[in-house]
Amino acid sequence: METGRSPEIRKDAIHNRWVIFSPARARRPSDFKSKSDSNSNSKTQTECPFCADHEHECAPEIFRFPPESTSDWQIRVIQNLYPALSRELEPSNNQCGGGPVTVTGFGFHDVVIESPAHPIHLTDLSPVQVAEVLLAYKKRIDQLRAFDSIKYVQVFKNHGASAGASLSHSHSQIMALPVVPPTAAARIQSMKEYFGQTGKCGLCQARQDDLFVDGSIHFISIVPFAATFPFEIWIVPRDHSSHFHELDNDKALDLGGLLKLMLVKMSLQLNNPPYNFMIHTAPLQIDSTQLPFTHWFIQIVPQLTVVGGFELGTGCYINPVIPEDAAKVLREVSIP
Amino acid sequence: METGRSPEIRKDAIHNRWVIFSPARARRPSDFKSKSDSNSNSKTQTECPFCADHEHECAPEIFRFPPESTSDWQIRVIQNLYPALSRELEPSNNQCGGGPVTVTGFGFHDVVIESPAHPIHLTDLSPVQVAEVLLAYKKRIDQLRAFDSIKYVQVFKNHGASAGASLSHSHSQIMALPVVPPTAAARIQSMKEYFGQTGKCGLCQARQDDLFVDGSIHFISIVPFAATFPFEIWIVPRDHSSHFHELDNDKALDLGGLLKLMLVKMSLQLNNPPYNFMIHTAPLQIDSTQLPFTHWFIQIVPQLTVVGGFELGTGCYINPVIPEDAAKVLREVSIP
Ligand SMILES: Nc1ncnc2c1ncn2[C@@H]1O[C@H](COP(=O)(O)OP(=O)(O)O[C@H]2O[C@H](CO)[C@@H](O)[C@H](O)[C@H]2O)[C@@H](O)[C@H]1O
Numbered sequence: 001m002e003t004g005r006s007p008e009i010r011k012d013a014i015h016n017r018w019v020i021f022s023p024a025r026a027r028r029p030s031d032f033k034s035k036s037d038s039n040s041n042s043k044t045q046t047e048c049p050f051c052a053d054h055e056h057e058c059a060p061e062i063f064r065f066p067p068e069s070t071s072d073w074q075i076r077v078i079q080n081l082y083p084a085l086s087r088e089l090e091p092s093n094n095q096c097g098g099g100p101v102t103v104t105g106f107g108f109h110d111v112v113i114e115s116p117a118h119p120i121h122l123t124d125l126s127p128v129q130v131a132e133v134l135l136a137y138k139k140r141i142d143q144l145r146a147f148d149s150i151k152y153v154q155v156f157k158n159h160g161a162s163a164g165a166s167l168s169h170s171h172s173q174i175m176a177l178p179v180v181p182p183t184a185a186a187r188i189q190s191m192k193e194y195f196g197q198t199g200k201c202g203l204c205q206a207r208q209d210d211l212f213v214d215g216s217i218h219f220i221s222i223v224p225f226a227a228t229f230p231f232e233i234w235i236v237p238r239d240h241s242s243h244f245h246e247l248d249n250d251k252a253l254d255l256g257g258l259l260k261l262m263l264v265k266m267s268l269q270l271n272n273p274p275y276n277f278m279i280h281t282a283p284l285q286i287d288s289t290q291l292p293f294t295h296w297f298i299q300i301v302p303q304l305t306v307v308g309g310f311e312l313g314t315g316c317y318i319n320p321v322i323p324e325d326a327a328k329v330l331r332e333v334s335i336p
Numbered sequence: 337m338e339t340g341r342s343p344e345i346r347k348d349a350i351h352n353r354w355v356i357f358s359p360a361r362a363r364r365p366s367d368f369k370s371k372s373d374s375n376s377n378s379k380t381q382t383e384c385p386f387c388a389d390h391e392h393e394c395a396p397e398i399f400r401f402p403p404e405s406t407s408d409w410q411i412r413v414i415q416n417l418y419p420a421l422s423r424e425l426e427p428s429n430n431q432c433g434g435g436p437v438t439v440t441g442f443g444f445h446d447v448v449i450e451s452p453a454h455p456i457h458l459t460d461l462s463p464v465q466v467a468e469v470l471l472a473y474k475k476r477i478d479q480l481r482a483f484d485s486i487k488y489v490q491v492f493k494n495h496g497a498s499a500g501a502s503l504s505h506s507h508s509q510i511m512a513l514p515v516v517p518p519t520a521a522a523r524i525q526s527m528k529e530y531f532g533q534t535g536k537c538g539l540c541q542a543r544q545d546d547l548f549v550d551g552s553i554h555f556i557s558i559v560p561f562a563a564t565f566p567f568e569i570w571i572v573p574r575d576h577s578s579h580f581h582e583l584d585n586d587k588a589l590d591l592g593g594l595l596k597l598m599l600v601k602m603s604l605q606l607n608n609p610p611y612n613f614m615i616h617t618a619p620l621q622i623d624s625t626q627l628p629f630t631h632w633f634i635q636i637v638p639q640l641t642v643v644g645g646f647e648l649g650t651g652c653y654i655n656p657v658i659p660e661d662a663a664k665v666l667r668e669v670s671i672p
């Protein structure tokens with residue numbers, strides 16, 4: 001199989017959506033086995049490239065925290081060794097037209113190592129340490145948004161093999177894209193319509209008591225009214241804010257506490273499930289008319305069910321848990 | 337947790353998409369364990385409700401094949417005992433507007449048992465027997481499209497735990513929906529645009545040699561140009577045809593052979609992976625102006641990678657295998 005090719009982004013003209021083709025990804029550890037093997041792949045501590053003292057096995061570092069630290073670093077932001085998009089390509093303009101459409105796979109793909117120690121998970125960190133991880137995302141986004149050709153930055157975390165993680169050492173990823181991806185485009189369109197109808201931001205309004213899980217000074221956590229997945233949680237800034245990178249130190253600390261609390265509650269209530277979280281923010285280059293209806297939030301999804309042919313076929317999801325019931329269960333978890 | 341509630345369909349106003357809430361689904365066997373346990377759930381032959389002589393453990397039968405058979409049936413189409421949608425509810429009209437939107441979960445959810453014998457998979461059936469399964473889908477769709485309030489019928493198959501299957505006995509499912517689901521709506525829109533630009537049907541055009549896998553008299557199988565998943569295969573009618581239910585006996589037999597061949601090739605080349613297939617057809621109530629750009633096909637997706645936070649967050653997929661490479665590999669599999 002050819003793997004020396006550069007990544008490219010192709011348009012599926014049947015469904016009008018983009019797919020990233022990245023042969024380099026095929027080489028990364030633990031890919032291309034049937035899913036059923038996927039639990040057998042976690043590296044042991046001695047061979048993990050993300051552990052302290054293995055820095056030389058990683059792709060180049062972008063920065064670390066604390067900045068001046070040597071072997072005592074707490075967080076490292078590094079390049080992904082098997083990037084889905086390449087920072088070395090010339091960005092190409094989106095093309096339109098009837099035939100097969102391909103654009104070059106320009107973009108950035110980074111990894112955030114959240115701790116130097118292999119057994120430490122995000123839930124083991126203190127709120128201050130979780131805040132430092134959030135501020136590392138912000139710092140990297142601030143660097144990436146300096147590029148005109150970057151339209152969107154997606155921060156996400158995979159925890160556990162069936163949430164997609166190929167490495168078990170606690171980490172998250174940052175991808176900077178040359179296009180606004182479908183979910184972000186649909187969200188901005190939908191929020192715009194809601195704003196047009198009501199004069200209000202849909203996420204400023206999402207505060208029903210029966211969907212409330214918990215709150216901090218600056219954030220609330222809820223189960224969304226039409227949650228796609230069972231026990232899905234959203235953490236939403238109380239004050240209207242379009243971009244995650246507006247987060248300041250105070251809010252980061254506050255959010256660090258609430259994010260940790262949600263992950264701990266989920267882990268206790270749902271038997272330490274694999275999970276993903278995604279930071280949903282506004283496209284980088286929105287104009288001032290779009291600010292009133294864009295509102296960033298974090299979506300946390302425990303992986304409890306498997307997507308089947310119905311969801312793949314229709315794009316419509318079946319959730320067996322009524323959101324009000326999920327919110328009640330999560331509200332009532334008591335932390336020992 | 338409350339499970340006596342009727343299913344409902346809620347609109348996520350943030351992303352403008354519908355989610356089906358179905359508390360009854362939570363009771364079905366093998367749900368609600370972490371995914372990592374999901375391999376331990378396959379029932380043994382003696383307790384499987386889909387086996388011959390266990391008919392009384394199933395929800396009511398709709399029809400069987402051969403129609404007059406008794407204990408020697410080959411295929412049974414039955415109601416799903418834990419339906420995501422309920423045929424007993426009043427269909428409600430789609431509502432619009434700014435606030436939380438809910439419609440009742442009216443619809444049909446059926447199971448097609450593809451063989452009376454537990455160890456038999458679709459690949460073990462003869463082309464004629466696979467054709468009978470396809471004709472059972474067609475017969476049930478013909479019954480379902482008599483209901484004005486049914487807008488779309490999704491046929492799909494889950495094979496293997498990590499493709500979502502909760503029961504291992506070979507079966508597929510048919511869901512009749514009161515709405516046109518997002519994928520079908522996006523497809524019709526995108527095909528319409530392509531038709532507007534080129535005067536041609538996008539799927540009649542999808543015949544590149546380097547994406548070709550195999551062909552029969554009436555069908556071709558290809559890897560799509562912008563395949564979402566590695567080794568994804570589409571089986572497309574050579575002649576333009578909007579609806580799967582136009583399939584006649586001749587074409588069913590021809591398709592039975594090609595579908596079987598593709599599943600066998602996939603199984604040999606990719607080490608018997610879990611997989612899904614979905615029949616993508618046109619919405620039931622399209623008008624004659626939409627016929628020229630709607631073209632049904634079958635999508636087969638081996639489950640080789642796990643969806644992670646990037647895909648969940650952006651709706652954009654990363655495929656490590658270039659479609660031309662996948663097509664070559666599949667073309668060259670030799671059947672012993
Ligand atoms: N020595 C090294 N230095 C630097 N980086 C290294 C490295 N060794 C490995 N890496 C990178 O580290 C990352 C670890 O990421 P994760 O475990 O979160 O999942 P991964 O990206 O593999 O795929 C999951 O997430 C993606 C995106 O959601 C899905 O496409 C995919 O199917 C799913 O399995 C990989 O991207 C890998 O390329």
Ligand SMILES: Nc1ncnc2c1ncn2[C@@H]1O[C@H](COP(=O)(O)OP(=O)(O)O[C@H]2O[C@H](CO)[C@@H](O)[C@H](O)[C@H]2O)[C@@H](O)[C@H]1O
Binds near residue numbers: 415418503
């Ligand atoms: N005695 C009986 N009589 C009649 N029917 C019976 C029965 N016992 C069980 N059933 C039904 O048989 C079906 C078996 O279906 P599958 O194994 O293909 O996956 P399931 O629908 O459980 O969920 C997968 O597919 C769906 C749809 O894609 C996803 O939502 C989900 O997450 C994924 O696990 C179930 O729907 C179940 O309700």
